[in-house]
Amino acid sequence: MLCACCFYLTFAxxxxxxxxxMAQIKAxxxxxxxxxxxxTLAIKTARHFKDKQILVLTKTVEGESxxxxxxxxxxxxxxxxxDNYEKHIADTLDAGAGLxxxxxxxxxxxxxxxxxxxxxxWGARFDKxxxxxxxxxxxxxGHSEHRILHYKDLTGWEMQRTLMEEAARYPNIRVLEHYFAxxxxxxxxxxxxxxxxxxxxxxxGCYALNKQNGEIDTLLARATVVCTGGGGQVYKATTNPxxxxxxxxxxxxxxxxxxxNMEFMQxxxxxxxxxxxxxxxxxxxxAVRGYGGILKTADGEEFMQHYDPRAxxxxxxxxxxxxxxxxxxxxxxxxxxxCRHLEKEGFVAHFPTIYEKCVSIGIDPMKDxxxxxxxxxxxxxxxxxxxxxxxxxxxxxxxxECASTGLHxxxxxxxxxxxxxxxxxxxxxxxxxxxxxxxDIRNDIPDWNAEGTTDPKEMVLIxxxxxxxxxxxSYYVGIVRSNVRLKRAMDRLFLLYxxxxxxxxxxxxxxxxxxxxxxxxxxYLITRSATHRRESRGLHFTTxxxxxLSFVEHTVL
Ligand code: FAD
Ligand code: SIN
Numbered sequence: 001m002l003c004a005c006c007f008y009l010t011f012a013x014x015x016x017x018x019x020x021x022m023a024q025i026k027a028x029x030x031x032x033x034x035x036x037x038x039x040t041l042a043i044k045t046a047r048h049f050k051d052k053q054i055l056v057l058t059k060t061v062e063g064e065s066x067x068x069x070x071x072x073x074x075x076x077x078x079x080x081x082x083d084n085y086e087k088h089i090a091d092t093l094d095a096g097a098g099l100x101x102x103x104x105x106x107x108x109x110x111x112x113x114x115x116x117x118x119x120x121x122w123g124a125r126f127d128k129x130x131x132x133x134x135x136x137x138x139x140x141x142g143h144s145e146h147r148i149l150h151y152k153d154l155t156g157w158e159m160q161r162t163l164m165e166e167a168a169r170y171p172n173i174r175v176l177e178h179y180f181a182x183x184x185x186x187x188x189x190x191x192x193x194x195x196x197x198x199x200x201x202x203x204x205g206c207y208a209l210n211k212q213n214g215e216i217d218t219l220l221a222r223a224t225v226v227c228t229g230g231g232g233q234v235y236k237a238t239t240n241p242x243x244x245x246x247x248x249x250x251x252x253x254x255x256x257x258x259x260x261n262m263e264f265m266q267x268x269x270x271x272x273x274x275x276x277x278x279x280x281x282x283x284x285x286x287a288v289r290g291y292g293g294i295l296k297t298a299d300g301e302e303f304m305q306h307y308d309p310r311a312x313x314x315x316x317x318x319x320x321x322x323x324x325x326x327x328x329x330x331x332x333x334x335x336x337x338x339c340r341h342l343e344k345e346g347f348v349a350h351f352p353t354i355y356e357k358c359v360s361i362g363i364d365p366m367k368d369x370x371x372x373x374x375x376x377x378x379x380x381x382x383x384x385x386x387x388x389x390x391x392x393x394x395x396x397x398x399x400x401e402c403a404s405t406g407l408h409x410x411x412x413x414x415x416x417x418x419x420x421x422x423x424x425x426x427x428x429x430x431x432x433x434x435x436x437x438x439x440d441i442r443n444d445i446p447d448w449n450a451e452g453t454t455d456p457k458e459m460v461l462i463x464x465x466x467x468x469x470x471x472x473x474s475y476y477v478g479i480v481r482s483n484v485r486l487k488r489a490m491d492r493l494f495l496l497y498x499x500x501x502x503x504x505x506x507x508x509x510x511x512x513x514x515x516x517x518x519x520x521x522x523x524y525l526i527t528r529s530a531t532h533r534r535e536s537r538g539l540h541f542t543t544x545x546x547x548x549l550s551f552v553e554h555t556v557l
Contacts, residue, residue, distance in 0.1 A: 022447045023210075023217040027055035027174070028436055030205055030219055032181045032248060033227030034058035035065030036156075036418055037400025039163035040115075040425035041225060043122070045432065046170035052436060055219065056167075056175045057208055059243060059511065063160055066229045066244055066401060067418070070156025071285035071353070072140055073126075073148040074422075075415035076112045079137060083145040085109050092416060095142045095315045096409025097538035098552045099261070104387055104406035108416070108423045115422035116149060124162040126151055127350075139290040140414035142315035146290075148415045153285055153351045159418065178211040180511045181247065184224065184255040184396065185445055196256045203255065203396035204442040209509055216448040216509065222439035223395050223432060226252060226383060227425075230401040231522040232265075232280075233515075235376035236474040239271050239283045245515040246522035248402040252383045253521055253557070258392035260404045260556045261381030262522070263529035264539040266412055267479050268377035269295075269319040272370065273334035274361060281375040282357050284337060286414050289313055291350060293339045295323070296369065298332065317411045317539045320374040324479045327373070336369035374479060378417065380408040380539065381529070384556065389428035395439060397431075399424040410538020455508050462503070462512045465496055469519055472496075477527050481542040486531045493523055529555040 029045055031038045034056050042054050058064075077083045088109045093100050120126070126149040127136045137146040151158035167173050185204045188194040194201055205220040231246025232238035253259050270288070271281035289295070289312045295304050307322040308314035314322075323335045339347060344366045348355050358365050383391050383398040385405050391398050400421040407420050476489035497520050500513075507513060533540050535549040 022215050024447075025055065025217055025219050026441050027219070027221045028052035029054045029432070030221035030224045031056045031227055032206065032225065033065070033229060033400065034062045034175060035067035035227060035229055035400060035421070036159055036163065037421040037425050038225070038227035039167050040119075040422050041227065041399065041428055042173045043163065043166050043170065044426060044429040046167075046173045048429070048433070049436060050172060052172060054173045055221065056173060057179045057181055057219070058175065058177055059180045059211075059247070061177050062164055062175050064241065064243055065160060066240055067156045068160045069239070069241060069280075069283070070159070070418055071153045071283055072287040072415050073138060073150030073155040074116060074159075074418040075140075075143065075148050075413070076116045076419060077109065078113065078116075078135060078147055078149065083147050087144050088147065091142055091144050092407065092413045093409075095411050095413040097317075097411055098548075099409030099538065099554065101406025107387060107427075108407050108420050111423045111426070112419045115419070115426055119159060119162060119422065122162050122166040124151070124159055126155075138287045139313070140286040141289065141310075141313045141319060142413045148287065148290070150287065152349070153287065153353045156418070180209040180211055180514065181228070181251065182207045182209055182216065182448075182509065182514055184251050184393075185218070185220070186255050186393065188255070189445060194256050196258075198256065200394060201256055201392075202394045204445055206251070207448045209511065209514070211511060216450065218445055218447055220441050220445060222436055222441055223397065225389070225397040225399060225428060226391075226402055227398070227400045228402045230379040231519070232376045232379070234469065234473050234519050234522045234526070235265075235478070236470040237271065237281050237373065237375040238279070239268055239281050239375050239377045241280050245518050246379070246402075247515070247518045248398065249379075249382050249525070250518035250521035252391060252393070252396070252398070253525065255393060257396065258384040258556055259382065259525055260384045260554050261410070261529065262379075262525040262557070263533050263555060264380035264408070264410050265376055265526055266316060266378035266380055266539055267320040267374040269316060269323050269374050270337055270372040271375035272357065272361075273373040275333070283377075284354055284370060284372055285351065286316070288337065288339065288351060288354065291347070292342050293337045295319070295372075296336045296338045297326065297330070298336060298369070300338070300369070315411060316414065321479055321541060323372070323374055334371040334373045337372050338369055339365045340367060340369070342366075378412055380404070380410070380412050381555075385424075387427065388431040389424045390431065397428045399428055410540065450508055454506065459512065462516050465500060466516055466519065469493070469496055469516070469523055473523050473526070477523070477530060479541065481530055481540070483542070483544045486527055489523075489527045490531070493520060493527060496520055497524070525557055528557060
C-alpha cells in the first residue's frame, strides 16, 4: 500500500505506446520558455551558431511570462565609486541565510554587469538620472547599496520587449506559441526502467500539446533547456501570472531528475490588498520602500523596527513574516505602506503603473495609506543544476526561476533573479559550444499515445481541485508552518493526487489538467521539503523548530 509521503513513486507511464502518427519536429536546441532565460539563451546560441536551429516553446504567447511583470529591476554592481562585488556578494549571502553556494554567488555577481551591458546593447532602456548619462540606481530590501537598474516600474516589460525584438532578428530561432510541454523524453520512453538513482539518464526532447489543433507532437533535440519559470500559482495569493504553474520542475521530477530546496517559496511582503481579490495579485515593488515608502499599521505607527534594524528595508523573509505576524496579532486583513510624505512628481515618474493601479481602486498614494499583504512571489529552489546550468539528467539544462543554481539559498535577494537568468543563459550557451556538434538527435522515439482517453466532460472537477490545492497550500504551507499543518497538507494532497491521476488516465490531455498535475507535484515537493527541514531558516519558518540549526544542508528530492 502507498503512504502519502511516497506517493510520487507511482507515476504511471500509460500514454506511451506507439499508435497515432503525430508531428515530429527536430531542432538542434530545444528551449522550453520564452522569458528572460529562454530568449537570452536562444539569442546567444543563434548568433554564434548560424547553422543551428533553435526551437523555443511557449505555452501562451511569446510575451507572457513572469519576466514581463518584473517591476523593481536588475541588481548589478554598476557605480564602482560606491559599490563593489564583495558588497553585492555579502548581501546575497546574508539574505540566503547560510544556504547559498558561495562560488555561484561570486560567478553571478561578477559576470552580471557584462550581461546587463549586453542587453543594453540589444536595446534595453534603463532610467538615467535627471540631466545625466548615469543610470538612476535604486535600492531594495537587503541591499547595502543603490545597485538596481530599472525602467520606471516596468523593467521586466522592457527587458521582455528587447529580447523579443532581438530574437526576431535571427532566422534560425523559431518560436512556437501555444505549445504546452507535457513531459520530457528519456530512455524511459524507449522502454527502459528509469528510477531516480539510474545513472546516465538522458533527455532527447519533450512531448508537447499543440493547443491550436489539440495534437501532441514529439519535439526532438540534441539538448533541451528548461526555462519555464516559477510556480507561484500553487498559492491563493500570488504575484505570478497564471502561467506560473511550475511545469518545468514537475516535468523534471517526473523524468526522475533532482529537485532541491523547494521549501523556500518567497512571499513578497507588499502585494496590493484588493478586497475584491484578483489573480495575480498586483505587486507594490520593494523599490517603493527603497524610494522612501514606510510600512505602518492602520493607525499610522511604524512597526518594522521591532523586527529588524533595517526596518522597512530588511530582507523579504523578515518583512513578510513581520507583516504576517502583525496581521495575526491585530486580526486585520492587511498592513499599510505610507508614501504620503513623498513628492508626487518623482513618485509618479518612478512608479507610474503602481500609481495608476492604486488610483484605479480608489487609493491615492499621495493622500492614502496603501493597503498591502504578503503574496507568493518566487520559487528559490527548483531543478538542481551545476554552475553550467546542467541538471542531474544528461543533455538537459535549466535556467531562470525554475532552476536551483545555488545563488539564492534559503531566500533570494531582491532583483537578483533577472540577473541570474541572464548569467546562466550565457553559461549554458558557453557550455553547449562544445556539445551541440557532438550530440545526436534520436530517431527512435515513439509518438505519444492517447488511446483509451476521452474528452473531459466535467471541467469543474479540475477547476475545483485547483481551488482546493491553493487553499491547502495557503493555510498549511504558507509563511508560518508546523508539523501538524504540514502533515495535514500532505494527507489532503494525497487525496487530490489520487483523484487527479485517475482523471489523467481516462481523460484526454488538456493544459488545465496538466497544470493541475504539475501544481500538485509542486505542492508535494514544497510540503515534503518543508517536512524534512527541522529548523527555521530563511523563508522556511516552523513553530516546531523556531531556531536555526548549525548544520546546514540542501533538501534534495
Ligand atoms: P518566465 O519569465 O516566467 O518565463 C517562463 C516561460 O516558460 C514562459 O514563456 C511560459 O510560457 C513558458 N512555459 C511555462 N510552462 C510551460 C510549458 N509547460 N510549456 C511551454 N512553455 C512553458 N525579479 C527581479 O530580478 N527583479 C524584479 O524586479 C522582479 N520583479 C518581479 C515582479 C513580479 C510581479 C514577478 C511575478 C516577478 C518578479 N521578479 C523579479 C522575478 C522574475 O521576474 C522572474 O523570476 C523571472 O522573470 C523568471 O524568468 P524566467 O525566464 O525563468 O521565466
Ligand atoms: C520588486 O519590485 O519588489 C520585485 C523585485 C524582485 O522580485 O526581485
